[in-house]
Amino acid sequence: MKMQPAFQRFVNGIVRQTDCNQEERVDLYDELLSHLECAFIDYKKQGYSEEEAIRTAMSNFGTEQEIGKQLQEAMYPYRKGMMLALSIVSLLFAYSVYACQLFIMGDAHIPWLILAVLISTAILFVTVRPVTSLNRRLWMNSLLLVHLVVFFYGLLLATDLLRPYSTGLTIIALILIVLSIILVYRTTIYDFPSERQLLRKDAKRLHFINITTGIFIVFVTLFFLWAFLWFAPAGSPVFLILLIPIGSWxxxxxxxMVLLAKQKKTWAYAIVFLQTAIIMAAIAFWFINIF
Incomplete structure (x- = not known):
C-alpha cells in the first residue's frame, strides 16, 4: 500500500519530540507509521473517504506534541526533570556564590560566574529545546563534564565563604556534582547507547569503568592544578604537565570504543585493564609516600 505523505510528516513530527538515537528513531518511526496505516485501512473499510480516513486516523492518534512528550517520558523517565533541576539549581547556586563573594567577602570571581551561567544555560536550553540534528549523547555528556569541572571549582569557592553561607552552599554544590555524575552515567550507558556498537554489554562495562576512572582523574587533576596555580609563579607553563593524565584517559x-566497535574486545579490555592498573599503582605509590 502506498504510504501517505501526511502520515510520514505527522510521524516525523512525533519522532522529533524524542531524544532517540538514529537506530531508535527508525524503529519508532516504522512502528508509529504502521499503527496509522492500520487505522487508515480500518476507516476505509468503514466507508470513509481517503481524506476522511487520513484525518480521522491522525486525529484519534493525538497531537504530535502530546504523543512525543508521552513517548519521551516513557523512554527516558525523570531525565528531563533531573536535567531541569540541575540547570536551574546550578544557576541559583552560581548567583548565590557570586553574591556572597561580592557583598560579604568583597571579592567575586566573575570569570567563574560567567562560565557557570553559560554551562547551566546551555544544559537548560538542550533540555527544553532539544536539537535533533546534534549527536545528543556527545553534546549532553560534554556539557555535563564541563559542568562537573566548573562546579567542582564552585565547590571550592563555596567552602571558602563565611559560615553559615559556606555550609549550605557547599551541600548544594555536592548535590549538583553528584547529580551531574549520575546523569553522565545515565546518558552514556542507558539513555543513548551507540547504534554502531554491536557488543552492547561490553560497551556498558567499559563505559562504566572509564567514566568512573575519568571522574577520579579529572577531580585529582583539578585539585593539583588548583594547588599549583595557587602556589606556583604566575605564567609558569609547567601546569600543562598536569593535564597529561586527562589527555591519556x-x-x-x-x-x-574504536576497538570494541571493530569487535576486538580482547584488546579493548586489555587497555582498560592497563589503564586501571596504572591508576591503582599511582594511588598505592601516593599512599606509601604519604603514610
Whole structure:
C-alpha cells in the first residue's frame, strides 16, 4: 500500500519530540507509521473517504506534541526533570556564590560566574529545546563534564565563604556534582547507547569503568592544578604537565570504543585493564609516600 505523505510528516513530527538515537528513531518511526496505516485501512473499510480516513486516523492518534512528550517520558523517565533541576539549581547556586563573594567577602570571581551561567544555560536550553540534528549523547555528556569541572571549582569557592553561607552552599554544590555524575552515567550507558556498537554489554562495562576512572582523574587533576596555580609563579607553563593524565584517559577511552566497535574486545579490555592498573599503582605509590 502506498504510504501517505501526511502520515510520514505527522510521524516525523512525533519522532522529533524524542531524544532517540538514529537506530531508535527508525524503529519508532516504522512502528508509529504502521499503527496509522492500520487505522487508515480500518476507516476505509468503514466507508470513509481517503481524506476522511487520513484525518480521522491522525486525529484519534493525538497531537504530535502530546504523543512525543508521552513517548519521551516513557523512554527516558525523570531525565528531563533531573536535567531541569540541575540547570536551574546550578544557576541559583552560581548567583548565590557570586553574591556572597561580592557583598560579604568583597571579592567575586566573575570569570567563574560567567562560565557557570553559560554551562547551566546551555544544559537548560538542550533540555527544553532539544536539537535533533546534534549527536545528543556527545553534546549532553560534554556539557555535563564541563559542568562537573566548573562546579567542582564552585565547590571550592563555596567552602571558602563565611559560615553559615559556606555550609549550605557547599551541600548544594555536592548535590549538583553528584547529580551531574549520575546523569553522565545515565546518558552514556542507558539513555543513548551507540547504534554502531554491536557488543552492547561490553560497551556498558567499559563505559562504566572509564567514566568512573575519568571522574577520579579529572577531580585529582583539578585539585593539583588548583594547588599549583595557587602556589606556583604566575605564567609558569609547567601546569600543562598536569593535564597529561586527562589527555591519556581521553585517548584510552576513545581507543577502547574504536576497538570494541571493530569487535576486538580482547584488546579493548586489555587497555582498560592497563589503564586501571596504572591508576591503582599511582594511588598505592601516593599512599606509601604519604603514610
Amino acid at each position: 581521553i585517548l584510552s577511552y576513545t581507543l577502547q
